[in-house]
């Protein structure tokens with residue numbers, strides 16, 4: 001079973017509360033989402049392997065340490081996942097970015113794929129999927145499956161808020177995938193929006209609707 005981890009660092013929780021507020025502007029929402037993603041990114045990259053790197057400083061020789069192991073690819077789920085890209089690229093500027101275009105059909109609630117552009121060597125990369133909202137789990141489930149169909153072997157998900165039913169769906173379908181969140185909320189409303197949640201993440205980031 002994949003691990004589900006709620007990142008409860010006080011700064012993450014403080015900023016999440018500010019972001020949730022109805023009167024938070026799109027500008028502030030984007031800024032807070034970037035800051036939260038950086039803080040979450042710092043936590044989820046703790047296990048990245050290091051290798052020795054001999055370097056010359058102005059005053060002498062030393063054995064430094066640099067990241068080793070597999071290269072990273074970020075995969076934001078459009079649109080809302082785009083709001084999390086800068087936060088992680090600030091930490092890992094060399095990461096490749098693949099884009100997964102999916103929207104949730106408002107009637108069927110099923111994910112509809114409309115765009116996909118990935119780095120070529122997906123199977124050799126550690127992939128971090130970015131999507132603030134994990135509601136029914138349909139979009140994340142479809143994204144993970146689509147990446148696996150393209151050869152991905154190492155996938156983890158970074159979300160802001162999850163509903164218990166969506167988390168369960170992804171865990172059941174993809175037991176090899178770990179999920180990191182800032183909060184697990186109560187559940188879904190009749191339109192499958194997360195309660196109390198933040199409303200429509202894409203609309204809040206981009207000021208649409």
Ligand code: PRP
Nearest residue numbers: 078079080103104135136137138139202
């Ligand atoms: C939102 C969100 C997720 C999806 C979650 O995207 O960013 O991708 O809904 O819902 P699910 O878990 O029930 O599938 P949305 O479909 O609203 O598209 P948008 O980001 O383009 O607005």
Ligand code: URA
Nearest residue numbers: 135193194199200201
């Ligand atoms: N998508 C969103 O943007 N918000 C939700 O609460 C659920 C799905």
